[in-house]
Amino acid sequence: MDIAGLVPSDRHVDGVVEMLLDATQHYQQPLAADRLFGWHSALFPSSRRGMRKADPMQVVSGAMGKEKIHFEAPDTDRLEEEMRQFISWFNEDTYMDPIIKAAIAHLRFVTVHPFDYGNGRIARAIADMQLARADESAQRFYSMSAQIRKERKEYYEILESTQKGSMNITNWLDWFLQCLDRALEASSETLASVLKKASFWEKHATTSLNQRQRLMLNKLLDGFEGKLNTSKWAKITKTSSDTALRDIQGLVAKGILEKEVGGRRSTSYCLME
Incomplete structure (x- = not known):
């Protein structure tokens, strides 16, 4: 840990x-x-x-x-x-x-x-x-x-x-x-949460990720409260909305994140099952 x-x-x-x-x-x-x-x-x-x-x-x-x-x-x-x-x-x-x-x-x-x-x-x-x-x-x-x-x-x-x-x-x-x-x-x-997290990082051991992406992925694996969107990403990682959007889109392209269905006001994202 x-x-x-x-x-x-x-x-x-x-x-x-x-x-x-x-x-x-x-x-x-x-x-x-x-x-x-x-x-x-x-x-x-x-x-x-x-x-x-x-x-x-x-x-x-x-x-x-x-x-x-x-x-x-x-x-x-x-x-x-x-x-x-x-x-x-x-x-x-x-x-x-x-x-x-x-x-x-x-x-x-x-x-x-x-x-x-x-x-x-x-x-x-x-x-x-x-x-x-x-x-x-x-x-x-x-x-x-x-x-x-x-x-x-x-x-x-x-x-x-x-x-x-x-x-x-x-x-x-x-x-x-x-x-x-x-x-x-x-x-x-x-234990189930720990094993899931270990399995995830074993699967993505060679995936190219920046520190912000690693931080937010760990938060999602630990049980992120509420919906994850670009504004929350930017606030937590202390970066701009444009940078947050690029980080998220990068994870979507790698098949790690996906858009949640049913969002109205703003697009939210979750881990791919």
């Missing part, structure tokens, strides 16, 4: 990537307190090492005097034992269905809430780690973390209703499994 010219990622993004890579590339290694502290340090390099110290730890919304408590974590005097039990269960329970275990591990960790912040991101990494164990592969073609982030509104709703309810977590498991299914579907769509 061509990354030239992209804006460098910030330290926060690097920390998330570092954590997820360790969780999924080294999925066979046991979970441990030091490993969790390392992940937390990757996310928040300047934070102090260790679990939260203050009580109560609450997730609250609303104006002052009208606050709504969405969640209250276990008291700090229970944290060490809760985390000891969690880590032991995660590493030693080999009888549970591994995908169900990923759902429960995420819920259990985020409910214990051992850190002042970053618990959700670490819980997602734990789920992806367990899914890598389920797949028995460090090669990740889908991301549960990314899908949960896309659906964070629904995620917080099901999480709150589960944490406030009884010990029955059926609805949480149902949502998690459906979210996983959507993550797999999204991955399939992404």
Whole structure:
């Protein structure tokens, strides 16, 4: 993938990537307190090492005097034992269905809430780690973390209703499994797009194209929004309308672009099938 010219990622993004890579590339290694502290340090390099110290730890919304408590974590005097039990269960329970275990591990960790912040991101990494164990592969073609982030509104709703309810977590498991299914579907769509793009450039490896044409063809392959016409081409490539028209006509002559049928106000173009 061509990354030239992209804006460098910030330290926060690097920390998330570092954590997820360790969780999924080294999925066979046991979970441990030091490993969790390392992940937390990757996310928040300047934070102090260790679990939260203050009580109560609450997730609250609303104006002052009208606050709504969405969640209250276990008291700090229970944290060490809760985390000891969690880590032991995660590493030693080999009888549970591994995908169900990923759902429960995420819920259990985020409910214990051992850190002042970053618990959700670490819980997602734990789920992806367990899914890598389920797949028995460090090669990740889908991301549960990314899908949960896309659906964070629904995620917080099901999480709150589960944490406030009884010990029955059926609805949480149902949502998690459906979210996983959507993550797999999204991955399939992404892979199909990548393969289509690779095939296109393999086919046109020797085709003579200028930089503007390459830029716009990549935009079309990535999913161009709206109709492509000479004015949009000129604006994006920062050139004149005459030059844009020559670029487009050149691609039409090479059998790469074609005029779209049904255009009224202005002629629009699309990739040849």
